[in-house]
Amino acid sequence: MKKTKRTSARKNYKNFWKLSQKDFNTEYFDINKDGELVVYEGNYKYNVHDLARKFGSSVEIYLPSILEERLNHLFRVANLNCKRLGYKGKFIYHYPMKVNQNKEFVLPMISEGSHLECASANDLWIVKKLWEGENFSAKIRVLCNGPKTEQYISLIKKLREAGLSIIPIIEDTEELKLFKGFTGDLGIRINLQSKVKSHWDKKIDRFGLLQEEILELGKIRNLKILHYHIGSQIEVENDIIIALREAFKAYQKIREVNPTLDTINIGGGFAVPYEKKKMYSVESVIYRIFKNLKDLSDKAGIPHPNVIVEWGRYIAAPAQISVYRVVCAKEIPKAVAKQWYVIDGSFMNDLLDTWAIHQKWHVTPVNNMDAKHRHRVWLAGLSCDSDDKYAASDGYLLLPRLEDLEEGTSQYIAIFDTGAYQDAFSSHHCLLSSPAKVVLQNGIVTVARRRETPDDVAKLFGW
Numbered sequence: 001m002k003k004t005k006r007t008s009a010r011k012n013y014k015n016f017w018k019l020s021q022k023d024f025n026t027e028y029f030d031i032n033k034d035g036e037l038v039v040y041e042g043n044y045k046y047n048v049h050d051l052a053r054k055f056g057s058s059v060e061i062y063l064p065s066i067l068e069e070r071l072n073h074l075f076r077v078a079n080l081n082c083k084r085l086g087y088k089g090k091f092i093y094h095y096p097m098k099v100n101q102n103k104e105f106v107l108p109m110i111s112e113g114s115h116l117e118c119a120s121a122n123d124l125w126i127v128k129k130l131w132e133g134e135n136f137s138a139k140i141r142v143l144c145n146g147p148k149t150e151q152y153i154s155l156i157k158k159l160r161e162a163g164l165s166i167i168p169i170i171e172d173t174e175e176l177k178l179f180k181g182f183t184g185d186l187g188i189r190i191n192l193q194s195k196v197k198s199h200w201d202k203k204i205d206r207f208g209l210l211q212e213e214i215l216e217l218g219k220i221r222n223l224k225i226l227h228y229h230i231g232s233q234i235e236v237e238n239d240i241i242i243a244l245r246e247a248f249k250a251y252q253k254i255r256e257v258n259p260t261l262d263t264i265n266i267g268g269g270f271a272v273p274y275e276k277k278k279m280y281s282v283e284s285v286i287y288r289i290f291k292n293l294k295d296l297s298d299k300a301g302i303p304h305p306n307v308i309v310e311w312g313r314y315i316a317a318p319a320q321i322s323v324y325r326v327v328c329a330k331e332i333p334k335a336v337a338k339q340w341y342v343i344d345g346s347f348m349n350d351l352l353d354t355w356a357i358h359q360k361w362h363v364t365p366v367n368n369m370d371a372k373h374r375h376r377v378w379l380a381g382l383s384c385d386s387d388d389k390y391a392a393s394d395g396y397l398l399l400p401r402l403e404d405l406e407e408g409t410s411q412y413i414a415i416f417d418t419g420a421y422q423d424a425f426s427s428h429h430c431l432l433s434s435p436a437k438v439v440l441q442n443g444i445v446t447v448a449r450r451r452e453t454p455d456d457v458a459k460l461f462g463w
C-alpha cells in the first residue's frame with residue numbers, strides 16, 4: 001500500500017523526536033495525527049497533551065507497566081542466557097530503593113518478583129511497614145547497604161528476629177564487629193581497583209574493604225555475598241565486565257576461607273541512554289556476565305556463583321516523564337540559542353541532577369510535535385537562580401516557535417527518563433511547588449501526589 005504524505009511526515013517527526021525506539025527506551029511513546037505526544041500501556045493509549053491540560057503542569061507522568069516490562073524483560077534475558085550457557089547459579093534482582101522510594105514504584109517491583117536493597121534505616125523502615133502489613137511472601141530477601149548507624153543495626157536485628165530474610169552488607173572492619181553474634185547470612189562489600197567511565201568513578205572510594213583487608217579477616221560466619229558497586233551510569237560495556245572479572249578473582253580467594261560464599265552481587269550501574277545515543281544492550285551485558293562467570297568458575301573448578309544485580313536507574317528512569325508548560329519566552333541577544341523558554345517548574349528543584357552533575361535529558365514537545373519551524377532555545381526554571389537552566393549537549397534545544405502557536409494555546413514540553421533519583425533529591429528553592437504526579441495504569445489515570453499548595457510548601461518551613 002502506498003504511504004500517504006501524512007503518515008510519512010508523521011514517521012519523520014517520530015524519528016526526529018526519537019520516539020518508538022527500543023534502543024532509546026522510547027518504544028512506548030508515539031506521536032498522534034494531531035502532532036501530540038501519546039504513550040501506550042499495552043493496548044491502552046494516553047494523550048500526554050490532554051493529561052497536561054487536565055491535571056495542569058508541572059506534572060510527572062508515571063507508568064508502572066514500563067517498570068514491570070523492563071524488569072520482566074531482564075528476567076527473561078537472564079533465564080534465556082542461563083539455559084543457553086548451562087549456567088547453574090541463580091539470577092536475582094534487588095531493587096535499590098534509593099532510586100525511587102515512592103510507594104507506586106516500590107510495590108510493582110515487589111509484585112513482579114524483585115527483592116529489595118536498602119541504603120539507610122529509613123529505607124528499611126518502609127520495609128518494616130510492608131513486613132508488618134503481612135503482604136510479603138516469605139521468599140523476599142532484603143539487602144542492607146550503607147553505613148550502619150545504631151538505629152539501622154537495631155532495625156536489621158529486629159526484622160531478622162521477626163523472620164525476615166535480611167542480609168547486612170558489611171562496609172568496613174568496625175562494622176563487622178557490630179554484627180558479632182548475628183546469626184543470619186552476611187554479605188561484604190569489596191572496594192575494587194578497576195575503574196569505569198562514569199561520573200561516579202572516584203579516584204579514592206570510601207565504600208567497602210580492599211581485597212587484602214577482607215582476606216585478613218579470615219573466616220566470617222555465614223558469609224554468603226560478595227558485593228561491589230563500581231559506579232552509576234557506567235558508559236562503557238566492557239568496564240562492567242572488567243570489574244566483574246576482578247570481583248570473581250577476589251570471590252575465588254575469599255571463598256577458599258569462606259566456603260559458604262556463593263553469590264556475587266554486582267550492584268547497580270547499568271546506563272540509561274538519556275541523550276538518545278545508542279548504548280550497550282541488556283542482552284549483550286547479561287550474556288557476557290554469565291559467559292565470563294561460567295568460564296572463570298569452570299576453570300577454577302568451583303560452582304557457578306549466584307548473581308545479584310541492583311540496576312536501579314536502568315529499570316526506573318524510563319517509567320516516568322516530567323511535563324512542563326512554557327510560561328514565556330525571552331530573547332537572547334548574542335548566543336547559540338535564540339530564546340529562553342521559561343518553564344513552570346525548576347531544574348534545580350525537580351530535576352536536581354541537571355544542576356548537580358550536568359545531567360542531560362531527552363526533551364520533546366508535547367504538542368506541535370509536527371511544527372514545521374523549530375528554533376534554538378535554552379530552558380530556564382522558575383527560580384531566581386541563574387543556574388536554574390538547561391541546554392542539551394549540542395548547546396541548545398530545538399523546539400517549536402511560540403509565535404506559531406494557535407491563539408490561546410500553550411507549548412508543553414516533556415522531559416524523558418525522570419523516574420530515577422530525581423524525586424528524592426527534589427527541593428524547594430524559592431518555595432516553588434513540586435510537580436503533581438499522575439499514574440497511568442490499566443487504562444485509568446490516578447493522582448498519586450497532587451501539586452503542593454502554597455500552604456503545603458509554607459508548612460515545610462514552619463509556617
Ligand SMILES: Cc1ncc(COP(=O)(O)O)c(C=O)c1O
Pocket residue numbers: 096099117145229231232233267268269270310311312313314420
Ligand atoms: C550499592 C548500590 N547499589 C545499587 C545502586 C543503583 O545504581 P544504579 O541506579 O546506577 O543502577 C546504587 C546507587 O548508588 C548503589 O549505591
